[in-house]
Amino acid sequence: MNIELRLVKNQQELEDMFYQRWLVLRSTLGMELGSERDTHEDSAIHVIATLDRKIIGSGRLRELSPELGSIAYLAVLPEFQNRGVGTKLIEKLIYQAREKNLKTVRVMSRTNAVKFYQNLGFSPEDKSSEYLGISHLFMQLKI
Ligand SMILES: CC(C)(COP(=O)(O)OP(=O)(O)OC[C@H]1O[C@@H](n2cnc3c(N)ncnc32)[C@H](O)[C@@H]1OP(=O)(O)O)[C@@H](O)C(=O)NCCC(=O)NCCS
Numbered sequence: 001m002n003i004e005l006r007l008v009k010n011q012q013e014l015e016d017m018f019y020q021r022w023l024v025l026r027s028t029l030g031m032e033l034g035s036e037r038d039t040h041e042d043s044a045i046h047v048i049a050t051l052d053r054k055i056i057g058s059g060r061l062r063e064l065s066p067e068l069g070s071i072a073y074l075a076v077l078p079e080f081q082n083r084g085v086g087t088k089l090i091e092k093l094i095y096q097a098r099e100k101n102l103k104t105v106r107v108m109s110r111t112n113a114v115k116f117y118q119n120l121g122f123s124p125e126d127k128s129s130e131y132l133g134i135s136h137l138f139m140q141l142k143i
Pocket of ligand 1 (some may be wrong): 024025028074075076077080081083084086088108109110112113115116121128
């Protein structure tokens with residue numbers, strides 16, 4: 001598979017990415033188009049994985065403070081899961097975080113993804129929470 005990992009290039013690609021994010025993370029919960037976005041999109045960094053120009057995976061990094069970054073909305077289309085795409089997205093997001101001189105990145109992981117993040121070196125924090133009716137755990141990684 002010739003998968004390319006890169007930043008979103010333009011507004012059209014950003015819209016395509018939101019749709020891919022919605023498909024994986026929101027349509028599955030019966031939520032409307034638009035529910036996949038929040039107020040931090042413009043100031044964040046968006047990484048996508050493409051295959052033949054189709055967006056198959058995506059994830060977002062934003063700065064919470066000069067040292068702390070937040071990785072969120074990690075999403076790989078179901079038919080491309082378990083082939084290393086999510087891992088590549090995290091590696092690229094961590095690279096971007098290092099470029100920004102961040103020291104730690106944090107994720108709020110759905111319970112089903114905790115093992116995925118653990119394999120990448122993330123450690124669970126004490127805090128767990130309920131979000132969109134799904135149990136989540138805060139996890140972090142020193143980078
Ligand atoms: C969670 C998610 C982002 C992970 O992405 P992914 O592309 O499936 O992840 P990877 O393929 O990199 O890793 C998943 C597993 O495949 C294994 N794997 C990695 N590369 C592989 C390869 N080339 N061949 C076979 N297996 C591989 C990994 O070891 C990992 O094993 P694990 O189950 O023991 O952790 C993705 O499954 C997803 O979008 N899920 C639905 C939405 C979601 O829950 N998002 C997280 C929100 S917090």
